[in-house]
Amino acid sequence: MALLLNRSDVQNLLPMSKAIDTVEAAFGELAAGTAEMPDRTVMTDAAVGGWIAYMPAYLKSGGALGVKAVTVYKENPTKFDLPTTIGTILVQDNKTGVVVAAMDGGLLTGVRTGASGGVATRHLARNDSKVAGVLGTGVMARSQVLALAESADLDTILVYSRSDSDAKQAFAEEFSSITGISVQVAESAEGLVRESDIVTIITSAVEPVVDGSWWKPGTHINAIGSHAVGVRELDSATIVKSKVVCDQVQACLNEAGDIQIPIEEGVYSADKIHGSIGEVINGTLPGRENDEEITLFKSVGLAVQDISCASLVYDQAVAQGVGLEFDFGG
Numbered sequence: 001m002a003l004l005l006n007r008s009d010v011q012n013l014l015p016m017s018k019a020i021d022t023v024e025a026a027f028g029e030l031a032a033g034t035a036e037m038p039d040r041t042v043m044t045d046a047a048v049g050g051w052i053a054y055m056p057a058y059l060k061s062g063g064a065l066g067v068k069a070v071t072v073y074k075e076n077p078t079k080f081d082l083p084t085t086i087g088t089i090l091v092q093d094n095k096t097g098v099v100v101a102a103m104d105g106g107l108l109t110g111v112r113t114g115a116s117g118g119v120a121t122r123h124l125a126r127n128d129s130k131v132a133g134v135l136g137t138g139v140m141a142r143s144q145v146l147a148l149a150e151s152a153d154l155d156t157i158l159v160y161s162r163s164d165s166d167a168k169q170a171f172a173e174e175f176s177s178i179t180g181i182s183v184q185v186a187e188s189a190e191g192l193v194r195e196s197d198i199v200t201i202i203t204s205a206v207e208p209v210v211d212g213s214w215w216k217p218g219t220h221i222n223a224i225g226s227h228a229v230g231v232r233e234l235d236s237a238t239i240v241k242s243k244v245v246c247d248q249v250q251a252c253l254n255e256a257g258d259i260q261i262p263i264e265e266g267v268y269s270a271d272k273i274h275g276s277i278g279e280v281i282n283g284t285l286p287g288r289e290n291d292e293e294i295t296l297f298k299s300v301g302l303a304v305q306d307i308s309c310a311s312l313v314y315d316q317a318v319a320q321g322v323g324l325e326f327d328f329g330g
Contacts, residue, residue: 003312003323013316014108015288016146019115019309020122024281026059026308028120030248031278035059037303039254040074049074051228058094064311065094068105068303069233069291074204083139084204085109085179089310093308099328101314105306108313112305114143116277117200117222118151120297123188123280123287124245125198125220133196135189135210136203136225137161137171144200149179158196160186161203190214201225201233212237217292226258227300234296242296244273245280245287247305255300 029035041057053074057287058065071085077084087105092098121132132148134141137159145157157179159172167313168185176183188191193199193214200222203209212235215221221242226233239262246252252259253270277297279285288295317323 001319001325001327002099003103003314004326005097005317006102007104008115009109009317009322010104010313013313013320013322014111014309016111016114016118016143018312019111020118020147020150022120022308022312023112023115023305024119025062026269026304027061027276027278028281029278030302030304031276031282031284031299034061035304039251040303042255055306057303057307059147059304062308062311064091064307066091066307066310068109068306068310070105070109077177081243082262085140087306089306091272091310092308101310101317101323103310103313105310108306108309109301110140110143110185112309113140113224113299113301115149115309116299116301116305117144117224117297118147119281120222120299121148121151121198121220123277124295125295126288126291127151129153129197129220130176131158131196132156132200133158133186133192134162134191134196135160135201136172136197137163137168138202138204138225138300140225141171142175144202144222145175145179145183148198148200149181152182152198157181157183158186158192159183160189160192168288169272181232198222198292203233205233206231209233210238211235212241213235214242215294217294219294220288222299223258223296224299226255228259229253230257231256232257232261235263236267238296239268240314242294243288244296244298245275245277246273247297247299248276248278249273249298251302256298258298
């Protein structure tokens, strides 16, 4: 028998604190060579603004095996009243290959994406960071705010987006209540960046939303929204002046316009990338080395994040008797 787990089940079984620890371990395992993760298969459909990906992974130490099918259709909210990002995850028994769970991957994608920023903040931000900023107030930004609150000892979280003032204020009030931290709407992207010790960028922009001259020394940046060739949230100057740590270097070279475009411009090169976050986690690569350097975590999203979190959700569902049992052969 397999378990069918819906969005509500996943939300209840995957709190951000557990997701950060799980994703941290997955990054470490990938860097240590005990996880298998082929490059994701990506297709695009320009006619409908669709991005389609299939992402398998096997984390051998914990036995987490599975695949995620995920799509990003930018016109879904306006045309079909559907989320922009939709995902489904299959979890398999690593001893038999049998599918033991099928679960909603949309919310899980948001949580594990937030968790990646939380992991990077934990390892790369200054210990005395008190003000964090989030550029973006969409669905994916929600988990980023939760992850920042979980991974740093903050006094204030600033938020800013191109949404209308009422939407931004409602977002700030909601997360002030949820986190117990003062969440405030910044007057501009520039103002947010200049005031923040940690900045997470989680937008759907295709052109830079920040300027390299805005960053103050010692800032940590989580650049997470952009994950496709030819689009970026960061300008080249930001990449050049930062210590760049990737979720996985090759994945970013394959897919991250934030890094590809400066390389194509000739102002940056692949050998300047510091390394992967798993190496920092495992202690084989130094992370932040002083309070003045600007650290930058660039993420395109990895299958090990999804499958490790999905495996945790499945284990918790079994332990708590959650989910609908079904039989593929029935």
